Amino acid sequence: MSAGSGPRVVCAGDEFISAELLAAAMVAELDRFGHTADPVPIDSRWPSEPFDDIDGVREAAGDPARLAELVTGADALITHLAPVTAEVIAAGRGSLRVVGVTRGGPVNVDLAAAADAGIPVVYLPGRNLGAVAEYTVGTMICAMRGLPAAAAELSAGRWDGTGFRYERVGLELRAATVGLIGLGAVGLRVAELLAAFGTRVLAHDPYADPAAAEGVGARLVGLPELLAGSDVVSLHARLTEHTRRMIDAAALAAMRPGALLVNTARGELVDSRALDAALASGRLRGAVLDVFDPEPPSADDPLPRRPAVFATPHLAGASRQVAEESAARIAREVATVLTGGTATHLATPPNRVA
Structure with missing residues (x-):
């Protein structure tokens, strides 16, 4: 990626960590490396609508078919709990260089499919x-x-x-x-x-x-x-x-x-x-x-x-600091990978397979 280029980053948010928040964090982090960003936002209605197990991934919210359309040709995907299924990974194969998940465990990602595609998945242990x-x-x-x-x-x-x-x-x-x-x-x-x-x-x-x-x-x-x-x-x-x-x-x-x-x-x-x-x-x-x-x-x-x-209805980890700091941290991890570095917490191998 040359200086000044703009990687396409799908920002799949929700009503807690919004696509707008993810996109702003991604723009700020890439700017630090001298790059512009081309964020593509999409939001689910979680928690107003509950998450579910979807196509082999857990605790996910959103439409995997729509997400697959958006990640086609994208450089990166960052999300809180969008369903990063095998279908989504397949759509991003060949272009997707990293998936970032703002959670302590990336249970909403098909890690086997990501590893097979050589796409590193970064996440945030202890984020809340x-x-x-x-x-x-x-x-x-x-x-x-x-x-x-x-x-x-x-x-x-x-x-x-x-x-x-x-x-x-x-x-x-x-x-x-x-x-x-x-x-x-x-x-x-x-x-x-x-x-x-x-x-x-x-x-x-x-x-x-x-x-x-x-x-x-x-x-x-x-x-x-x-x-x-x-x-x-x-x-x-x-x-x-x-x-x-x-x-x-x-x-x-x-x-x-x-x-x-x-x-x-x-x-x-x-x-x-x-x-x-x-x-x-x-x-x-x-x-x-x-x-x-x-x-x-x-x-x-x-x-x-x-x-x-x-x-209480699973609210222990809910705070503004969690939302804001998670967006900033995952953007930093993803920007590090996009600019040739190695992220701190990897759920899959860091090197892509051609």
């Missing part, structure tokens, strides 16, 4: 770690103090002063022990925030860096010790066959009576029926649930309706 960590600590405080249920009572016209009874009041974070299951980017940031409150932090993660854990004041322990010793158990693990339903009836029974469970990771980490039973029995104080299995939860799922559950 600040937002998720703040949500985790904020909702932890609210749930420990019983604030969601109290607010709902007042909204319904009932003044419940019994929240001041000793048996109902909760702990302050400075007096609590919080157990983090998973000490990746988000878990480490949660631990950093908790340190400011004086919280005792336990962590369980077979792959954690002991030095990193020590640096944020977290003590690495086995899962049984974490469950038994924590006032709050917060999930930050990746979903694998090993971690699926790891919080089952036995794990919930091992938790400290009156503890709180927080899940901002994946709904499949928790056995929802077992959790409902633990809440119904009064063994757990409550739960903060931002993720469900399935999503959205079924109409007859009792968990979102429980007063002891602070339930």
Whole structure:
């Protein structure tokens, strides 16, 4: 690509990270390298319309046939969750030099098709770690103090002063022990925030860096010790066959009576029926649930309706900073590849196949 040329970049946005935001970031990044850009915008209506599994890719929104038309002859494609299917990859074969995805995991991309076509896929691990960590600590405080249920009572016209009874009041974070299951980017940031409150932090993660854990004041322990010793158990693990339903009836029974469970990771980490039973029995104080299995939860799922559950519709990672910074970061990664460099996070091999 010669100086002054304008690579054609398809910017497939949505109502969170818009095509306009992606295009502006792409223009700014290529300008730094002395190039103009030719952005081609297209937006889906997510989240007003839900994402879905489409033609072999997950959590995607948009029309793959229309996207295939646009990527034909394009140099790059950047997106949040457009369906980058085998059809789209085939349409871009021979011209598409990079696909950029503003997500921690490019599940909306057919990585096998991209690798076969020699098209590198770049993505953004930890892109929303600040937002998720703040949500985790904020909702932890609210749930420990019983604030969601109290607010709902007042909204319904009932003044419940019994929240001041000793048996109902909760702990302050400075007096609590919080157990983090998973000490990746988000878990480490949660631990950093908790340190400011004086919280005792336990962590369980077979792959954690002991030095990193020590640096944020977290003590690495086995899962049984974490469950038994924590006032709050917060999930930050990746979903694998090993971690699926790891919080089952036995794990919930091992938790400290009156503890709180927080899940901002994946709904499949928790056995929802077992959790409902633990809440119904009064063994757990409550739960903060931002993720469900399935999503959205079924109409007859009792968990979102429980007063002891602070339930939100997968919003932990939603902030203006996530949208703006993700657009800027993915534009930087894509511009690096377009100008002959190697991106930081590659889901597929970096070198194209002729």
